[in-house]
Amino acid sequence: MLLVQLGLIGLGKMGFNMRERLRRGGIDVVGFDRNPEVSDVASIDELISRLEAPRAVWVMVPAGIVTDSVVTELGEKLEAGDIIVDGGNSRFTEDQKHAGYLAPKGIAFVDCGVSGGVWGLENGYGLMAGGTSEDIERLMPIFDALRPEGERADSFVHVGDVGAGHYAKMVHNGIEYGMMQSLAEGFELMESKDIIKDVPGTFKAWQKGTVVRSWLLDLLVRALEEDPHFDGIKGYVEDSGEGRWTVEEALAQAVPLPAITASIFARFESRQEDSPAMKAVAALRNQFGGHAVKKA
Amino acid sequence: MLLVQLGLIGLGKMGFNMRERLRRGGIDVVGFDRNPEVSDVASIDELISRLEAPRAVWVMVPAGIVTDSVVTELGEKLEAGDIIVDGGNSRFTEDQKHAGYLAPKGIAFVDCGVSGGVWGLENGYGLMAGGTSEDIERLMPIFDALRPEGERADSFVHVGDVGAGHYAKMVHNGIEYGMMQSLAEGFELMESKDIIKDVPGTFKAWQKGTVVRSWLLDLLVRALEEDPHFDGIKGYVEDSGEGRWTVEEALAQAVPLPAITASIFARFESRQEDSPAMKAVAALRNQFGGHAVKKA
Amino acid sequence: MLLVQLGLIGLGKMGFNMRERLRRGGIDVVGFDRNPEVSDVASIDELISRLEAPRAVWVMVPAGIVTDSVVTELGEKLEAGDIIVDGGNSRFTEDQKHAGYLAPKGIAFVDCGVSGGVWGLENGYGLMAGGTSEDIERLMPIFDALRPEGERADSFVHVGDVGAGHYAKMVHNGIEYGMMQSLAEGFELMESKDIIKDVPGTFKAWQKGTVVRSWLLDLLVRALEEDPHFDGIKGYVEDSGEGRWTVEEALAQAVPLPAITASIFARFESRQEDSPAMKAVAALRNQFGGHAVKKA
């Protein structure tokens, strides 16, 4: 039976927009968030009571401990035949754990990587799902409402069994890190060179016709239009987990990922006030060559 | 005076298509190539005689010694008031040398990075020009015919004085290396993982809605449709010079480019039958730990 | 009470030499190995019965499942007041698990990173221990027999609580990877350059007076004396786990480790027949530029 009703838990930056897009796509969504201003219901219990069995509940909360507790609670409160979708950025190993917890209760589990950021409401979301073919088939009206219009295969994929959707999303984000780093390195080199008179204009001119044309390029052009030399912001960059997991998988699979790894280390460096490693190198140069050090 | 007639030297993979696009755009092109089957004229002399002064001659031949000899020859044969455009992949330092050689003769020089590959005929080319505003203004009908339709600023930029166009193209290609490497690393990780059942389908599903959507992704999808695991090709990748120059500039400008540099080193490695460095590491491990080595 | 008797389980490349060095240092060692040709006793039970309480048993077997099963067995067979030392290359997280398993039984646990390879018999071993001060004090006669002569602080350190010894050894090995990679990269560059007429002689001449003088350099000189261009060996390099754990820790601690990570990725590459990532790059270049690919 195709599911056209959805419980959605987590109405933050992503979930809030997804509810809106789902509703525009004709899905009957009941949303819950701890913030009562955006929530449709007062509790998870009420959300469950508002859905007709077999229910589908999409979890869109921070990965890790929060997702874990929501899935655990749903496992206690849903019934056999219901289905849970984890659409957050969980590690794929969590999915396998969650599916194993739910299976004895007869509750199905699907993991779904969701890409598109704050633009997804208008553009639609790229989706990567993991689970059984049967479970994914039931959810297809949901997926179709979330993804961009046009050919399904251009924005939705059933990647494999449970965990495969989040694995694909993890790799997607690793690639994203590498692409951003590549654009950023090019930006820095251009900015450093005196003969370059129009850095924002150059990025803008790459938007059509060139090999590097891409959505990230378009976004960089937008950002440069607002602040042509990024004078207003610091070069301080967080990382959300998926980049690190990508490198952990590289290690586990013995796959060399030098560019993606470089992009993660660059973020680590961006957050350091000073580099302990470079202190050690400065101290060493002083020791053997008498090179002066800068005092802290 | 705007130039609507062009001599074009070099009708290879790029020049041949550019002639066609220019003609579709209403430019009167006289093309010369050493290959008589594609050439419009028998010689550079004939090409020059077919153009009305002030002439514009676009050089689209391999960077380095070939470009150098064509520019030298044109310097000897053109007249004051004429203009030469180097549209090849020359190093920006060559441009400054060429402009210096031509200036006393009254011949103008513009460098123009051209991106778009074999698709440029249909899509138009991204263009990055270096030179004086006056020279670039004269060439604008040529540039407009080559670039994609739509806003000029989305596909054409006057980057700065002579050399700046090729500098921007060099950085563009450095970014291109890094983006390709990022996609390729993600591909390899996906291929290595048993739970991933549909690698080509996953890349295909990233084409709409995701953060990594890009022309390079579209091309990777095309390639995977032809050969889903690249069984038919070797992981052997040439590099054309611009990637190396990008890193040389990184060194000259003291700009860290770890991801782009990683992409170039990966190409070097791809061309090695065996790695002398790794032989040394294997020998070392044998020396201190008695770890077995593989015999060559 | 200082311990001058030791049970030693695992008499492989490392353990065999350690038993000999311990005996030369006056320690009464009872060794057990599954290989009866090198074993002093027929079983772990016999080993235990040969030791006077409070006993010390040093485990020197492969990290992971083997160490785990030996520690488990010892936990079942030893008595309160006894002490187990894990001198293998275990991950530091294993130590914490093992100590937790043994604590309720009153059996103490110390982890000890051991460096020195096959040369340790003659030179002595560098030792990094983790555990309580009391436990480490009891073991000091053992440590003193294993380490090189001279100042204790030059070859032995109490790094911290349980796990800290193996953590330090893990980092030591990460540094070792980076140093080997650095030497190996220099070797490859020298080998590639026609003006360099004596690569082995150059490395040999670095042994005294230079900044890079080191034991690894000495070993490289030895290896080059045997095979001046490493013609006889393949550039194929295994990795044992500690390098990977070092990078995993870099990710967990948000510490950038670009050189050490590069050395691990280089090993992964060394073991690949062909690179899937480079196939993808070759395919991409063919797609946009019409560049020829090499057929597999």
Add this chain to the structure above:
Amino acid sequence: MLLVQLGLIGLGKMGFNMRERLRRGGIDVVGFDRNPEVSDVASIDELISRLEAPRAVWVMVPAGIVTDSVVTELGEKLEAGDIIVDGGNSRFTEDQKHAGYLAPKGIAFVDCGVSGGVWGLENGYGLMAGGTSEDIERLMPIFDALRPEGERADSFVHVGDVGAGHYAKMVHNGIEYGMMQSLAEGFELMESKDIIKDVPGTFKAWQKGTVVRSWLLDLLVRALEEDPHFDGIKGYVEDSGEGRWTVEEALAQAVPLPAITASIFARFESRQEDSPAMKAVAALRNQFGGHAVKKA
């Protein structure tokens, strides 16, 4: 004829100590420096007049423009049969230029990489020479006085023709960069980890018996004894040229040098107040994901 008299130009951190060591070794040295307090003579002319033909003059001044001008001046003032040694850190391509300038005048040229830093006075210097066998033979008493005692082959090598000595020194320094970076990365990881209670003690304990024992490690131990957490110094590291040239050669020779290159990029980063590239990444994350940026 063996040369036992030497003119030495440049009495800075290196040259000053070298003069002293040469004199202790029985060489008759006439030193010149622009600083009259350390100079033996008032001018290069006086230096030349104090030497008996055939003269040997060792140039020990900053690489680049200073070395260039000294060699040029010597070329004008010395005579056929004399010999110039460039012992500074010149790029190997400079040597070939200098030899070509001097050859028509009958003045010989030898390049000599010198390693050992401020410790060379007591320990002796590691030497790597480039030039003809005949020229190098004549200089052997000089080399023998400079290098450590013991086997000549352990601290001196004739690497090849002119330029080869500095090439070897360049690679030596590249390796040195990589080794320092490896030690420094390990230091930072140890410093970051709460379970490690004695970082300086751990490095100290690696000095004997371990695989990483090396002179650089000894120096790091010294530095940590003075300042156990490097609280007093900034992580700001210059680079002198040879590291960059090593990477330039890697590009020219298509040799992958990921670890050495990482060590140079780390130095570039260490000197940046803020990273333009990371500003761009922060701006991109804000654009697609609404992630907050830090204000500059």
